[in-house]
Amino acid sequence: MKRTLSKVIYNRGISPSYHLLGLRWEGRIDPGQFFMLRPWSFDRFDPLLNRPFGVYRVFEGGIEILYKVVGRGTRIMTGLKEGDEVILIGPLGRGFPFMEGWEEVSIVSGGVGIAPFYHLIQWIREKGSFPALSLYHGGRGEEDLVGIEEFERAGVTVNIATERGTRGYRGLISDLFKRDLEKGKVRPSAVLSCGPKGMLKEVALICRERGIPCYVSLDRMMGCGIGTCLGCVVRTKGGYQRVCMEGPVFESEEIVWEEL
Numbered sequence: 001m002k003r004t005l006s007k008v009i010y011n012r013g014i015s016p017s018y019h020l021l022g023l024r025w026e027g028r029i030d031p032g033q034f035f036m037l038r039p040w041s042f043d044r045f046d047p048l049l050n051r052p053f054g055v056y057r058v059f060e061g062g063i064e065i066l067y068k069v070v071g072r073g074t075r076i077m078t079g080l081k082e083g084d085e086v087i088l089i090g091p092l093g094r095g096f097p098f099m100e101g102w103e104e105v106s107i108v109s110g111g112v113g114i115a116p117f118y119h120l121i122q123w124i125r126e127k128g129s130f131p132a133l134s135l136y137h138g139g140r141g142e143e144d145l146v147g148i149e150e151f152e153r154a155g156v157t158v159n160i161a162t163e164r165g166t167r168g169y170r171g172l173i174s175d176l177f178k179r180d181l182e183k184g185k186v187r188p189s190a191v192l193s194c195g196p197k198g199m200l201k202e203v204a205l206i207c208r209e210r211g212i213p214c215y216v217s218l219d220r221m222m223g224c225g226i227g228t229c230l231g232c233v234v235r236t237k238g239g240y241q242r243v244c245m246e247g248p249v250f251e252s253e254e255i256v257w258e259e260l
């Protein structure tokens, strides 16, 4: 983990609320790890607290962050320009596992929850592993379907659901995933998931019923990101754990879902 002032390489909108931010960065990052980030200037402390963001892509000399504008901090981020500086602390936390024996992996994501998985796929390929990969990605409508073509180009079988039915299956992505499991269309050795709490809970249940190992990345508001403020604790079967340090990725069976 290091704390750096990183320079913005680019910052561009790819849909009304999704943006890609390229930042200078050197070093190893495991898929699913994250950074605490905040635009930097001497005269502005707005937002006061750094915000957590995963890594969408790693490239020579930099990282790319896929972010969705939801509030003040992310709105301020949209104003970042090439050459601006951001405080970057990380990489933090424990990311997704990948085990050599896994022959088929299903990824289930919702909305901006797709963010950690492109890097995961880059990483799996760089390790020289070629398991069958399927992505089940859902959103409210077309606006939440960012990056899909890149997954297809990377050889991932992509399945889409939109709640409004504007593309793919009409309804929840967890329902489409369950249907495909029941039909035997996918037989994953493991499931990796990131997205809204309700979706994660449902995916965890689907996997539990079938005995499929499932790993979820939890999205909690974080004050510090380095284990001090305890603002992000969740109840697990082993007691309270910090999402920023012991997570953000947990084995789904470890989580006490009723209390999340």
Ligand SMILES: Cc1cc2nc3c(=O)[nH]c(=O)nc-3n(C[C@H](O)[C@H](O)[C@H](O)COP(=O)(O)OP(=O)(O)OC[C@H]3O[C@@H](n4cnc5c(N)ncnc54)[C@H](O)[C@@H]3O)c2cc1C
Pocket (backbone or CB within 6 Å): 034, 047, 051, 052, 053, 054, 055, 065, 066, 067, 068, 069, 070, 071, 072, 073, 074, 075, 112, 115, 116, 218, 219, 220, 221, 222, 248
């Ligand atoms: C480990 C981790 C990785 C993340 N990776 C990404 C990523 O790659 N891309 C991305 O766009 N976002 C990611 N997030 C979520 C991101 O941190 C929040 O969207 C961001 O902090 C919101 O800041 P804001 O100032 O714009 O919103 P605020 O003004 O702080 O809040 C606006 C609204 O969003 C809600 N909110 C704020 N933070 C969160 C949160 N963490 N989870 C759920 N609701 C929240 C608030 O309750 C409020 O309703 C990640 C979160 C975690 C914990």
